[in-house]
Amino acid sequence: MRIALLSYRSLPTCGGQGVYVRHLSRELVALGHHVQVLSGPPYPDLDDGVGLTELPSLDLYRDSDPFRWPGLAEVRALPDVVEFGMMRTGQFSEPLSFSLRAYQALRPRASGGRPPFDIVHDNQGLGYGLLALRAALRPYRIPVVSTVHHPITVDLRLSLAAASSFTARVGLRRWYSFLPMQARVARGLDGIVIPSESSRREIIADMNLPSEVMHTVPLGVDADIFTPAPAPTPAVAGRIVVVTSADVPLKGLGVLLEALAKLRSERAAHLVCIGKVREGGQAQRRVTELGLGNAVTFRSNVPEQELIELLRSAEVAVVPSLYEGFSLPAVEEMACGIPLIATTAGALPEVAGADGEAALLVPPGDPDALAEAIRTLLDDPARRARMGAAGRRRVEQRFSWRAASAATAAWYAERIAAVGGTPTSPYPGSSWSWAQPTPASRPTPAGLATATTTATSAPAAVPGDSSSSASPTLAG
Numbered sequence: 111m112r113i114a115l116l117s118y119r120s121l122p123t124c125g126g127q128g129v130y131v132r133h134l135s136r137e138l139v140a141l142g143h144h145v146q147v148l149s150g151p152p153y154p155d156l157d158d159g160v161g162l163t164e165l166p167s168l169d170l171y172r173d174s175d176p177f178r179w180p181g182l183a184e185v186r187a188l189p190d191v192v193e194f195g196m197m198r199t200g201q202f203s204e205p206l207s208f209s210l211r212a213y214q215a216l217r218p219r220a221s222g223g224r225p226p227f228d229i230v231h232d233n234q235g236l237g238y239g240l241l242a243l244r245a246a247l248r249p250y251r252i253p254v255v256s257t258v259h260h261p262i263t264v265d266l267r268l269s270l271a272a273a274s275s276f277t278a279r280v281g282l283r284r285w286y287s288f289l290p291m292q293a294r295v296a297r298g299l300d301g302i303v304i305p306s307e308s309s310r311r312e313i314i315a316d317m318n319l320p321s322e323v324m325h326t327v328p329l330g331v332d333a334d335i336f337t338p339a340p341a342p343t344p345a346v347a348g349r350i351v352v353v354t355s356a357d358v359p360l361k362g363l364g365v366l367l368e369a370l371a372k373l374r375s376e377r378a379a380h381l382v383c384i385g386k387v388r389e390g391g392q393a394q395r396r397v398t399e400l401g402l403g404n405a406v407t408f409r410s411n412v413p414e415q416e417l418i419e420l421l422r423s424a425e426v427a428v429v430p431s432l433y434e435g436f437s438l439p440a441v442e443e444m445a446c447g448i449p450l451i452a453t454t455a456g457a458l459p460e461v462a463g464a465d466g467e468a469a470l471l472v473p474p475g476d477p478d479a480l481a482e483a484i485r486t487l488l489d490d491p492a493r494r495a496r497m498g499a500a501g502r503r504r505v506e507q508r509f510s511w512r513a514a515s516a517a518t519a520a521w522y523a524e525r526i527a528a529v530g531g532t533p534t535s536p537y538p539g540s541s542w543s544w545a546q547p548t549p550a551s552r553p554t555p556a557g558l559a560t561a562t563t564t565a566t567s568a569p570a571a572v573p574g575d576s577s578s579s580a581s582p583t584l585a586g
Contacts, residue, residue, distance in 0.1 A: 111522055111533045112144045112227040114216060118208035118235040120147075120154035126259060126438050127233060128154045133330065135160045137515030146227065148215060150208045165211045167204065170197045173386075189214070200284040206291065209237025217246045224250055228533045229522050232256040232299075236292035244299060251531035253300035255522075258324075260309045260435025260456070261316040263289055265360050268432055272359035272392075293317040301525045303518060305329050305436035306457035312435070325521050328461075330511035331441045335414065338447030338502060339422035348377060350484060351424035351448070353384045353417075353439035354431075356393040356408065361385075362430035362453065364396050368477035369430075371400040373484060379405065382420055386410040421446045425494060426487045432474045434458050441509045444468055444501030449494045451483045461509075468501035 115135055120128040135145040136157040146161040147154060151169050156162055168180045168190055177197060185194060189210040196203030212235075218225055225247065232240055234257055244254040266286045273279045296302055296317055302324045304310055310326065313319050339345075350370070354361040363383065373379045387393050387408045397406050409420065421427065427443035429452040434440075440461050443450055450469035452458045462469035470486065472479040487494050526533060 111229065111519065111526070113138060113146070113522065114227040114230045115145055115147045116208075116212050116230065116232040116235060117147065117149045117154065118204050118233075118237075119152060120149045121152040122155035126436075128152075129438055130257070130259075130329065131233060132156055133332065133511040134515055134518065137330075137511045138519060140512070141515060141519060143519060148212055150204065150211070163215065165208065165215060167207060167211070168193050170194065170203070187214075200281060201287045202285050205235045205288050206237040206239070208235050209239030209243075209295075211239070212237075213239035213243045213246075216243055218250065225252060228252060228526055228531065230254045231522070234258050234292075236295040237288075238291060238295060240295050241298050248529075251526075251529045253525045253529045253531065255301040255303065255525055256296060256299055257303050257305075258296060258309065258313055258317075259305055260433070261289075261312050262286065262292065263316040264312060264433045264456075265358070268360045269358075293319075300529060301325065301521070303327050303521060306460050308457035308460060309435040312433075312456070327514055327517045327521065328509060329436050329438055329441065330509045330514040331438070331445045331505055332511060333445050333505055333509075336418055336421075336442045336445035336505075338498070343422065345425045346380075346423050347425070348379045348488065349424045350379060350381045350426050350428055351384065351421055351443070352381065352428045352430065353421075353442070356383060356385045356387040357391040359392075360432050362432045362455075362474065363393055365432075365475055365477050365480060366428055366430040367393070367396050367400055367402060367406070369481035369484060370405060371402060372477065372481040374402070374405055377485075377488070379484070379488065381406045382424065383408050384410075384412055384417060384420060417442075418446060421448055424448055426451060426484055428480070428484065429453065429458060429462075430474075430480060431455055431458065434461075437461050440469075441505055444498075445505040445509075447498040447502045449487055449497035450501055451480065451487065453480075463500075463504055466497075468497055468504050470497075 115131060117127055117131045120131050122128040122132065131147055131154050135147055138145050139159040146163060147156060148163045148165055150165050150167045153164055168184060170178055170193060180194060185191060189207040192210060193203045193207035216225065216230060229252060230243065236256055240254055247254060266282065266289065269282050270279055273282060296319055302319060304313065304324050304326050305328055307326060310321060310324055313324065314321055352366060354363050356363055370379060370381050383406060397403060421443055427448040427450050429437055429440045429450065431453055432455050434456040436457050440450060440452060440458065450462055452462045452469050452471055453474035454471050455474040459471060462471065465471040470483040472483050
């Protein structure tokens, strides 16, 4: 099959979107399929054989200049107007504006013949442009589907609960104003793939999707890369590690910081938080209020090998989330043989397994229970070793990107058949271009490449990525 894989942002070093796109596309290619990723900035790191079409945006939420005003010459098309106008009114604009750019890039054209793909797979952008694209592709019997990792309504509820003022709550509702759009678009597509049964329940309740349109495919991990430390490499005494979006209430870092403060009254524990912290943000303020300045280290934009080394250096890994639709960090930590402490929120029990085997499970939002679980494991090296080994076995048996990609490809075939289509690659004589169909003279914001298509060692038949602190968190 030929697959167009969409990702409105794909930061490769943090957040689930870039990780999902990279590993899914790599394994689909390894299975013999052709994959073209279409992404807005930040762009993903992709493996050999995977094509990339960059769809430049105004990049209004870039870390170096968030909520910037673009120059007048940069605003050249409808997606630019939408992106800027929504941002200036306090709304998160990327899902909608990216979907409009994806529609422009993928819509059938009279001179191009049949589009050179069999299915379009969106990674929880769910903008209205997908409905227009689905309608345009219907005569070709090409389905448009999406992954929904979990409904972002959960993020909104938890953010509202943590908000300290009426003004903040109003701002949050405006920021998350894209949520009704996502629910409407999801209901209008040809299928939804989800990572867990917990996500299914939340999606049914919050997005009003019928269960039968959803198909569960657990996510994976590269178990040949995420491996236990070579013996004899001792962990750092008292080190705890968490991989999280530091200033997102849903991730529960504040609860973990409270638990750490309790532990610090009796022992020299130290937390390494792998995730971006906003200067002057809630997490940073909480560290100061609890007197943890010397007990917490924040690391962001960590390359994969450095991430693995940090995980291996810890005695305990913690997932303190108030909700998770899956949790890739939990799987990566278990793959590295690290004993896990996780909450019972969302899909975490599905991922981590029974309490006491590979993980100790605690109620979400309970710093006392979290502190007690951490204390238990820090005091028992033999138990840590047993649980770490059990976690590694669980990953090897249940979670791999090869299995996830094979299951996703089988589902693609079902969706194509359901709309009456048949994979017909290659398409002889197609003059299709994967580059974004906008004027070549369009000014490009500093630091962004123009819309180009690249494919490192791609098959000859192939034509031609919560990452920003400003944007809501998606995949766990």
